[in-house]
Amino acid sequence: MVTITSSQLRPLLLSSLVIACLFYLYAFPPNWSSGSTKSAHVDQSASSAEQLVVVSDPHPNLPDPSLPPAWHNTTRANAAFVILTRNKELDDVRWTMRQLEARFNHKFNYPYVFLNDEPFTEEFKELTRGMTSAKIEYGIIPHGHWSYPEWIDVDKATALREQMGREGVIYGDNLSYRHMCRFESGFFFRHPLMLDYDYYWRVEPSVDFYCDIDYDPFLYMKENNMKYGWTISLFEYESTVRTLWPTVKNFMKEYPELIPENNLIDFVTNDGGDTYNMCHFWSNFEIADLNWLRGPAYLRYFEYLDRAGGFFYERWGDAPVHSIAAAIFLNKTEVHFFDDIGYRHNPFTHCPTRRELQKKCHCNADDNFDYSAYSCMRRWEEVTRD
Numbered sequence: 001m002v003t004i005t006s007s008q009l010r011p012l013l014l015s016s017l018v019i020a021c022l023f024y025l026y027a028f029p030p031n032w033s034s035g036s037t038k039s040a041h042v043d044q045s046a047s048s049a050e051q052l053v054v055v056s057d058p059h060p061n062l063p064d065p066s067l068p069p070a071w072h073n074t075t076r077a078n079a080a081f082v083i084l085t086r087n088k089e090l091d092d093v094r095w096t097m098r099q100l101e102a103r104f105n106h107k108f109n110y111p112y113v114f115l116n117d118e119p120f121t122e123e124f125k126e127l128t129r130g131m132t133s134a135k136i137e138y139g140i141i142p143h144g145h146w147s148y149p150e151w152i153d154v155d156k157a158t159a160l161r162e163q164m165g166r167e168g169v170i171y172g173d174n175l176s177y178r179h180m181c182r183f184e185s186g187f188f189f190r191h192p193l194m195l196d197y198d199y200y201w202r203v204e205p206s207v208d209f210y211c212d213i214d215y216d217p218f219l220y221m222k223e224n225n226m227k228y229g230w231t232i233s234l235f236e237y238e239s240t241v242r243t244l245w246p247t248v249k250n251f252m253k254e255y256p257e258l259i260p261e262n263n264l265i266d267f268v269t270n271d272g273g274d275t276y277n278m279c280h281f282w283s284n285f286e287i288a289d290l291n292w293l294r295g296p297a298y299l300r301y302f303e304y305l306d307r308a309g310g311f312f313y314e315r316w317g318d319a320p321v322h323s324i325a326a327a328i329f330l331n332k333t334e335v336h337f338f339d340d341i342g343y344r345h346n347p348f349t350h351c352p353t354r355r356e357l358q359k360k361c362h363c364n365a366d367d368n369f370d371y372s373a374y375s376c377m378r379r380w381e382e383v384t385r386d
């Protein structure tokens with residue numbers, strides 16, 4: 001007969017208790033996240049296709065650490081970086097690609113489209129390919145997209161350009177700059193290489209990207225039905241756009257059916273549409289919807305402006321042209337301020353100031369341009385306030 005003393009019984013009881021607990025945990029696993037407002041919550045009542053993910057802190061660049069990183073999801077938007085540049089800017093392009101890859105694209109692997117009014121050199125191709133494992137395409141701009149249209153009086157354009165130069169207007173006497181602004185206003189999105197894509201991220205040589213971007217801004221735009229995204233807004237030089245707003249007003253009068261009621265026009269005017277307040281999104285950074293630019297409203301708008309001649313007789317920039325289009329054609333939910341994308345194009349910087357976002361960046365939040373005198377951020381906040 002086996003006799004068990006009380007001192008032998010205690011470890012036996014303890015181990016049975018542990019086994020019972022383990023069995024209970026196995027049979028009825030606890031929901032550790034229930035009741036936690038910080039974690040993601042999946043709405044079980046929705047069908048799997050429309051499961052609603054509610055995160056208490058909804059900033060897309062502060063993903064829930066308990067979920068897999070966004071780039072593990074293999075879904076991508078149909079999107080590309082687009083870089084208009086010259087061969088001589090190779091080193092500046094590489095500088096920028098280095099940061100873009102490190103901060104975002106080595107995780108997401110979006111392709112690049114390089115465009116130029118001249119052929120890219122083999123050196124340019126080889127040394128840009130070295131910066132990324134993503135696909136790169138190199139395109140030449142068709143002559144008609146980088147030349148005077150037939151209705152422009154070239155002598156008049158030349159005289160006005162020289163006069164602007166004498167007046168000291170920045171790029172005042174620069175013809176290629178005007179071709180560039182016209183191309184970026186009306187043609188880049190119709191370049192054959194761009195027709196494959198739905199969204200673009202415009203990048204320029206020598207700009208800086210300061211922050212980790214841990215989500216996909218293209219998908220974010222797509223899923224939220226956004227058409228235009230920006231990160232710096234500021235005032236335009238009035239001398240370059242004197243007749244732009246009167247031309248836009250005529251356009252709106254002729255095509256009222258293209259102008260929705262709840263648009264963002266107050267971002268670009270302080271007097272209900274009478275005059276332009278010079279506010280614009282700085283178009284050297286843009287993440288936007290190519291199909292919006294290729295759509296009938298924008299195309300009609302661009303053609304109207306192009307006929308008016310201000311790309312050559314004045315020096316209309318693609319930034320005010322895009323921005324006014326966003327303001328008259330879109331509503332506030334369709335235009336997005338990428339506050340989390342730390343960015344610099346000389347001489348202005350956008351650097352996130354919210355601490356959790358700033359932690360992902362190497363810019364100095366004291367350099368943030370948003371509330372300086374030349375910024376249009378205050379106007380943006382006024383017009384988008386609920």
Ligand code: GDP
Pocket residue numbers: 083084085086089115116117118176177180203204205284
């Ligand atoms: P800014 O930003 O207004 O001072 O003008 P940039 O000189 O940066 O030009 C804007 C963009 O157009 C940059 O990506 C330039 O590389 C590009 N760009 C400007 N002029 C030309 C040009 O004559 N040819 C080509 N291929 N690209 C140009």
Ligand code: MN
Pocket residue numbers: 204284345
């Ligand atoms: Mn530039």
